[in-house]
Amino acid sequence: MSQTHFYEVNIQWKEGRIGELSSPVLEKAIECATPPEFPDGVSGIWSPEHLFVSAINSCYMATFLAIAHNFKVEIADFSCKTVAKLEMMDGKYQITQAEMFPEVKLVHPETDTDKAERIIEKAKAGCLVTNSIKTEIILNAKIS
Structure with a gap:
């Protein structure tokens, strides 16, 4: 087994400070955003x-x-x-x-x-x- 592996994660901006993370090898995408502690941050979304x-x-x-x-x-x-x-x-x-x-x-x-x-x-x-x-x-x- 090889000791080198690669993991691809992509992000697509949606709006404001919100994006969507995805990977070609995973079924579900997840939203992410700037946390609410920062200017224009969004609560309730993974940061x-x-x-x-x-x-x-x-x-x-x-x-x-x-x-x-x-x-x-x-x-x-x-x-x-x-x-x-x-x-x-x-x-x-x-x-x-x-x-x-x-x-x-x-x-x-x-x-x-x-x-x-x-x-x-x-x-x-x-x-x-x-x-x-x-x-x-x-x-x-x-x-x-």
Whole structure:
């Protein structure tokens, strides 16, 4: 299997500050817009900031589940809230920090809790999105 992959995403401006994201390999397009905190921003529509945080969150989940599978740890449930901080740094907006709150429910907590704690950290280290950004990632995991 090749170690190089390409992902195409297209955007088409619709009106105002709203566009539509699509990919030739995906069925559904999604709207995106400037968030309401900025001039002419739009509420209720995914923003680049939300998509950035969702990339962190979804990649972390996929990485966690893959590592858990490799460790033969059965997961009953996984959820993760991620809160990112956007601030002005040296005259530029940056998402400087993302605090993640993964919650993991194990099928066998009596035997797998220690493994799950290691998997939580391995997933952070192995996530391609968090490895590709300069945002500080903070984990606050809950395992049961």
